[in-house]
Amino acid sequence: MATTILSSAQSAVKNWWISLLIGILYIIAGVWVFQTPLASYVSLSIVFSVFIFVSGISQIVFSISNKSDIQGWGWYLAGGILDLIIGVLLISHPLMTMAILPFYVGFWLLFQGFMAIGLSFQFKSVDVPNWGWLLFLGLLTIVFSFLLLANPVFAGLSIVYMTAMAFITAGVFRIFLAFGLKKIKKEFS
Template sequence: MATTILSSAKSAVKNWWISLLIGIIYIIAGIWVFQTPLASYVSLSILFSAFIFVSGIFQIFFSISNRKNMQSWGWYLAGGILDLIIGLLLMTHPLLTMTILPLYVGFWLVFQGIMAIGLSFQIKSADVPNWGWLLFLGILTLVFSFLVLSNPIFAGLSIVYMTAMALITAGIFRIILAFGLKKMKNSFD
């Protein structure tokens, strides 16, 4: 198992900057949602449609570019395809999207939180310091996702603020992960 994680880590560090870019996009999206609370529910459906779609493209690119070196590249590909499909669904059905946006967002954030927790344990196995912060942020993303899912009918400002916090938390996770991968890259070189 350690060999699998080590080979996955070696190939993941090749494109460490993709995680950094995704993290920055998450944080920008979270800040934007905080700054536009009154109009953001409508804007949120548009933002998430484009954001999830673009995130899916980046994750698919990451998985395909690492397919020869990473044994678990299929999970990254599956996550990217899921994001791409959800993004397309959201973009093609804007009225329906606003009605069920909390469920889309909640389940998408559950998936992101679970993926973050799994990645934190992979990072721990590779003896990367500060992996605990990654675990904490993954759990925090899960907590926010459950708060969003616990009351999907209530579509007021609370969904907007919880979504913003979840995006910022997921963004910080991705940035910390990127710099951890970069450190790993330097140790492999």
């Protein structure tokens, strides 16, 4: 028997709304970055640091609150711990953050994109509609992460716009994920 998060969900997935909240926060961050392209690069690094930190805490809470309901909850916990560590590093070293922000953003988005792809196939295995959108958004997130990693010296508006698009695609993925989890909760309750 498969040990995926979705095939093992015998009871309701609690706190599906946390993913929705994270998605909304990512989209707000992306829109803010689009609306203030000339804002200080320092502001972008601070905002990004705080969002990664909050995302880590939220994922840790989600994984711990669902550990008895889903197998593989440790992957959510690992992702949350990774986000929390990256958030703490970014917040505690603002000058270093400005210099290596594209690498942080790129690798963080790469992890998020691969997680999205894995979850989309798990959604497909239990016949959740619109799983293809999750796959598409995961692939799009990976494309943006590679663009950031391939051009870390590329400063100015292009890094701002790529970061904004990456936030928005990651946010849309989280919203689709939340509604997929909500659907699973209804089916198993």
